[in-house]
Amino acid sequence: MSRKVELLAPGGDVNAIKAAIVAGANAVYCGLDVFNARNRASNLSFDELNGVIRLAHEYGCEIFLTVNVVILEQELPSLINLFNQLVNTHVDGIIVQDLGVFNLVKKYFPSLHIHASTQLTTHNEGQIVFLGKIGATRANLSRELNLTEIKLLSDLAHEHDVLTEVFVHGALCIAFSGQCYSSSVSVGNSGNRGRCSQACRDEYEPTAMGNKHPLNLKDNSAYFDLPELVAAGVDSMKIEGRIKGANYVHTVVDSWRQQIDKFVQTGELLQDDSNLYKVFNRNFTNLFLKGDMTKSMFTDNARDHSFTHANEKSNAISVVQIQEAQDQLSQEKNEIDALVKQKIKHLDISKHKLRFEISGQLDEPLTINVFITSTNSLGEISRDEQIEVQSKLTLKSAGDAVTDQGAIEKRFKSFNNANFVIEKFDFTKLGKNLSIPFKELTALRKQVGFLLNDSKEVIAPVDVPKLINHPKPNGKTTMSILIADEADSYLCDVTDGDVYFKLPESFKAGNNKYIDILKNNPRLIPWFPAVLIGKDYIEAVRVLEEVKPKRIVSNNTGVAYKAFELGINWIAGPFLNTTNSYALLTMQEELNCQGAFISNEINKRQIQNIKRPANFKMLYSIYHPILMMTSRQCFFQQTVGCKKPSIEAGCMLSCKKETTVTNVKGISFAIDKQKGGYPSIYNHEQFLNLDIVNDLSHMFDEFFIDLTDIGSGSKEVLDKAELIKHFSRLISGEQEASNHLNNMVEIKTNAQYTQGL
Structure with a gap:
């Protein structure tokens, strides 16, 4: 085999980066102490970044810098200042989540290579083309994809000069990356800002299946799947672990380096993966990759499995045997520590x-x-x-x-x-x-x-021009609603505003149900979900092609790209996590986007400085169930149980179970599975933000209310027509309407609007 297979390693601090380099990483991704989605890692100063770049390049290793959080408007000057510095380093790429960064880099800092972060949830063909169009040179594919899906996307990516990388080892999120708001909702620390509190690892009250950690997945390891990944066209094998230390990084990178070298040289694999169990792990699974999602992917122990594995490997049963196994592993861990210290002690990043x-x-x-x-x-x-x-x-x-x-x-x-x-x-x-x-x-x-500067011209600082805040196209604020059931189409007669119709995340292939609903109800504007994989993306595109709506809302950039191709106007949905002016510009200038929902994660101060592009609508959801996370895995296997041994093709279309999980503080969260939807967890409160109507009506063209029967609390039993009446009165300036709404919606919060990011 001649194609290069990149081994991409994590580097949370200088010693971990050194360990990755000497262990044989082809590239290392690391972060500064700003704009970085792993703020619990030690991270680097700017001087240290330059030092590790120098060191890595001496060893033929590349350095990629993580700038993989959503950016707030007031942070843009600091971000621009950082880019003015980065262009004169020799950093090999930046890893990006925020769509606004693509606009800034493409216009003003084109020497920086952009890698699309896993936080962008890249999982369909349209997203690949979209990312290539806005300037990505590589894309990290969603961890939930199987090998067939990975090959399809890698082949397409290469046609558009985009490389692909796949996580092959380390921690697995149970939620789709970039679509997890559990930490933001529960403790005010957003995963989209690098402050995830890992609610999926938390202990909950025992479920009906007896599990105290019902959301906790084993770690990912594709150690024996390397040939299939190479055959699928994956360019980079990425190891997770920027919070982990040098010993972990060295052990895992060294093991993978030996595996890759063995395969490249002989076409065969090493069969011994025992070293991977000597450092932190939660046991291993590769079942996302295999497309075989069973309950064996879960483990009810969120802690380190290495000592448990030592007992199992030694068949230790008695107290003496267990102690001997533990002592042996402790000695091996000490030997790893000594080895790593010896190997990196001569490496220096001084100026x-x-x-x-x-x-x-x-x-x-x-x-x-x-x-x-x-x-x-x-x-x-x-x-x-x-x-x-x-x-x-x-x-x-x-x-x-x-x-x-x-x-x-x-x-x-x-x-x-x-x-x-x-x-x-x-x-x-x-x-x-x-x-x-x-x-x-x-x-x-x-x-x-x-x-x-290695005989390269020093790039002078760029003075990025200030953006102009354009007025609202129509000068007034209207109300829009969302429904998900044709039975609710009567609400079109109750409101003069836009009525969006929520499409599912999974479609029955060749079925015209939703095409017919939209054709029979021309007032309904299609609303596309955030995740559409494989045949579901194809069917979603077919809806566009058959219905040819004048306008859509899309929470998925792949569908947005297809709408752009078809000349269909589109609005960016709230799950695209839009938090700054340049994100609006990226979507408008690259895909002719007509407007966007502003993220519900940001507060009044963070919203009010956003600059509206010309002829562009701004929208905000003032009432909705609060999504905490969405998963491709099944939440019911570990909670109420399921007789099916694994998730089947029909599960998405037919399952409509619901249950709750309760944390150790006694707060319950609703697990909701709609027909055609992914399993999702919702907060026990509804989002109800009446303050923004008084605070920022001048900024928004539409305030939006979600009337779907999804989520928790008492929402589904409320009179929807009555809600529309009171929200309409509120938006028209009748303040007493807020009293009616507060009385109707008993379990509610607007904490995200108060605390922000």
Whole structure:
């Protein structure tokens, strides 16, 4: 086999990055202490980032920087400042979630290569084409996909010059990445901002099946699936684990390095994966990859399985046997620790030291010699180089305009930066009372910068123009509603506003049910869900092609791209996590988007600074069930039980179970499975935000209410027509309507609007 297979390793801190490098990673992804979806990792300073880039490149390893959170409007100046710095590093790529970053980078920082984060939930063909169009050079595919789905997307990605990467080892989220709001809802720490509190690992009251951790999946390991992944066209094998330490990273990367090398050289696999069990793990599964989602993917122990595995491997039963097995593993862990410390101790990321020697006499050029040295942590010189530049003009007698040492040092002190530290300026070979134009000194500084930058031009900072906030296209605010049952179509007669019709996440192939509903009810505007995989994406596209609606709402960029191709106007739904002006611009400029829902995760202050593009609608949901997470796995296997051994093709279309899980604080969450939908968990409260109607009506064209019979609380028994009447009165300015709504919706919250991100 000749195609390169990249091994991509996590790096939560400097030692973990060093461990990944010496273990044989082809690339490492890591984050700074800002704009980073793993804020529980140690992360890097900017100086450390430059140091690990230098170190990695010495070993032929690339560095990808995570900028994989949604960006708030007030953070844009800091983000732009970061990009102005990054373009003059040698970082090999940035990993991005926020759609606004694509717009910024494509326009102003095109030298940065963008990788689409797993937080973008990439799982269908339209999304791949969309990502290629907006500037992604690679896409991380959803962890829930099977090998057949991965191959289809990889083949298409390569046609559009997009590489694919797949997580092959480490922790599994039970929820679709980017579509999990459990931490945001429950404790105010959003996974879309890198602050996930891991509610899926929490302990709950024992379920009917006796499980205390009913949402806890085993770790992912595709160690023996490498040939199938290569055959599927995957370009990068990605290991999860930026919160884990150097010992874990080294062990896992080393094991995978040996496996890949063995396969590349011989076409065969190593059969021993025992080292993977010696570091943190929750036991392993590869069943997402196999498309065989059984309850064996779950484990009721969220803690480290390594010691349990040692007991099982040794068949330890008695107290003595168990102690011996534990002691043996502890010794092996200590040996791993000693090995890693020994292997990385000589690796150093200190800045290069510069010594400037400035020389020249009357009528001679001014010569600047720069001596560059580096030492490793053992004090050994690892780099010893010299560069020389000369002025085009000669030194002249100064008169009153002496070019003194201070003037020269001032011009070159900027090389005290993230890569270099100036140790000394030596002027002993420079004549007295001489001068040279400051313009010539500036040219010399530029030459030195070019040579110190590996003979690449230093990119000047970009001054990104400020965006203009355009007025509302119609100048008024209306109300829109969402229904999911044709029986509720009578509500079209109760409201003058837009009526959206929620389409399922799964369709029966070739069935025209939803096509007929939309054709028979022309007031209904199709509302497409966030996740549409395989045949369900194909069927969703068929709805577009057959119905040819004038407008849709899409929470999926793949469907949005297809609408753009078909010339259908589209609105970006709330699950696209839109939090800033540049995200609006990306969708408008690249896909002719007509408007967008602003994320319900952000607060008044974070919303009010968003700049509306010209002729663009802004929408906001003021009433809806609060989705906490959606999964491709089954929540019922571990809760109320299910007789089916694994999830079948018909489960999505036919299952409509519901139950609850209750955490140790006594708060219950509704598990809801609609026909044609993925299993989802909802908060016990409804989202009801009446404050924003008073606060920010001037910003929004539509306030939206969700009248689907989904979720929890008392919503499904409320009179929908009555709700519409009171919401209409509220939006029209009748303040007493809020009292009626607060009385009708008893279990409610607007905490996200209060706390924000």
